[in-house]
Amino acid sequence: MQYIQLDALKHHLRVGVPLPFNVHQSDHKLLLARGQIVGSTFQLEALFERGMLVDIAELETARERILKAPRKQLPTIWDRAIDKAGQALLVLPSDGFEAVVEEVAQPLVALVERDPDLAIFQVLRRHGNGHTQYGVTHAIHCAIAVFLSAHRLGLAAPEVQRAFKAALTMNVSMFELQGQLATQAGPLTPGQREAIHAHPQRSVQMLQVAGVSDAEWLAAVAQHHEASDGKGYPVGLREVTPLAALLHHCDLYTAKLSPRHGRDALTADVAARRLFAANPGSPMAAALIKEFGLYPPGCFVKLKSGETGVVVRRGASAHSPQVAAMTDARGASLSEPVTRDTAQPAYAIVSALGAGCARLPLAQDALTQDKLMAAVCA
Structure with missing residues (x-):
């Protein structure tokens, strides 16, 4: 690793604002982790005076x-x-x-x-x-x-x-x-x-x-x-x-x-x-x-197939986004989301649903956010 003196990076640091990089001691041991907050001007000046270091690789924007x-x-x-x-x-x-x-x-x-x-x-x-x-x-x-x-x-x-x-x-x-x-x-x-x-x-x-x-x-x-x-x-x-x-x-x-x-x-x-x-x-x-669009990513929808799901990608038109189906036509939760192209007539969107809709049990599940994020990033 290559290091630079913390003193040379004063313009990156402010009291009360999370650190944008890790701060190391002169022996290269970690002193403060990225995200920690320097609580006072006195503390910040002390870091400069003690010759603290920053890994140059962390200066990537x-x-x-x-x-x-x-x-x-x-x-x-x-x-x-x-x-x-x-x-x-x-x-x-x-x-x-x-x-x-x-x-x-x-x-x-x-x-x-x-x-x-x-x-x-x-x-x-x-x-x-x-x-x-x-x-x-x-x-x-x-x-x-x-x-x-x-x-x-x-x-x-x-x-x-x-x-x-x-x-x-x-x-x-x-x-x-x-x-x-x-x-x-x-x-x-x-x-x-x-x-x-x-x-x-x-x-x-x-x-x-x-x-x-x-x-x-x-x-x-x-x-x-x-x-x-x-x-x-x-x-x-x-x-x-x-x-x-x-x-x-x-x-x-x-x-x-x-x-x-x-x-x-x-x-x-x-x-x-x-x-x-x-x-x-x-x-x-x-x-x-x-x-x-009318049905942006994150919007819960009901499909013509009877399935319900969440929009994960915008489509070519405001009415035809990509959807991750999360329940089947009977309302039962799917073990894994299934991608549906709503431009296809069989999977066209019938209506948008509120997040608390009873037909979408995952909308009330404690793990919903993680599952939905995974579907969006698939």
């Missing part, structure tokens, strides 16, 4: 590692990337946050590029547990939708990256509140209403204090709840930046795909039709619907 990783490893990489993003987004430093967002966005973007179907699967099937996790998970879902839609719209690479980072941070001032609302049975309190109405501007203020200076990024965050009819908030603007409009559509669409207390998630086809009906003629809404 997250993007490079992800693009080369075997497909079966992608679900685990997704787990780590989401956990890292959550830790970083919940701790805004007094300065330099733009670099932190760039660091957590890089692996997420690489994962979306590597396998868009698996990325969409995250949106439909992964829902955060706990108050802050719900808010961060929704931000990542929205960022995935924004990234894919921006690509379909033909935006330049810098704009796509800016859109992704704006989506990750648009609700940074209300992650905790989002989780509370997801599990709250009663109506909004006056304080909650005020916090919701004010959160775009508060998020902008927090980002500015944390060192974000990109005017277009900040404008998108400030305007992502404005609407063309002037009935949005917090200002009631009728005209917003294109990036803000894209965030708005993706925010609403992905929120409909997540369950909340007393409300199941909408099936993807219903969410798409409602988005289209509310935004006729909108190229951004159209791009989002075309990218996800």
Whole structure:
């Protein structure tokens, strides 16, 4: 192994952010594992002064590692990337946050590029547990939708990256509140209403204090709840930046795909039709619907054959994805998923199913996520 002094990699390290590589002592023994958090500036400076080392091979970028990783490893990489993003987004430093967002966005973007179907699967099937996790998970879902839609719209690479980072941070001032609302049975309190109405501007203020200076990024965050009819908030603007409009559509669409207390998630086809009906003629809404399709990966469906299963790959049309059948026509669980091409009339999709559908017992099984991930990565 070849090593480099940790002191030479200061730009990679920040207090409160998981380590991007293992840190070794001068005798090459492991001191801190990748993912551990340096808790203070004093601790970080001590590591520099003691001459700690990093294996040069570990400096390969997250993007490079992800693009080369075997497909079966992608679900685990997704787990780590989401956990890292959550830790970083919940701790805004007094300065330099733009670099932190760039660091957590890089692996997420690489994962979306590597396998868009698996990325969409995250949106439909992964829902955060706990108050802050719900808010961060929704931000990542929205960022995935924004990234894919921006690509379909033909935006330049810098704009796509800016859109992704704006989506990750648009609700940074209300992650905790989002989780509370997801599990709250009663109506909004006056304080909650005020916090919701004010959160775009508060998020902008927090980002500015944390060192974000990109005017277009900040404008998108400030305007992502404005609407063309002037009935949005917090200002009631009728005209917003294109990036803000894209965030708005993706925010609403992905929120409909997540369950909340007393409300199941909408099936993807219903969410798409409602988005289209509310935004006729909108190229951004159209791009989002075309990218996800009516039956995106992660969507449970019933087939003409009587089987039920989960969509694992988008198809040539919005109506004909690839499905992993998980029950037979009688509703009995199959020992292993069976791939079905829904472009074939015998296996055409009859309807989308909610995750709690009684005809799909695997949807309630403790091992469902692992089995579904395996089907998507097959």
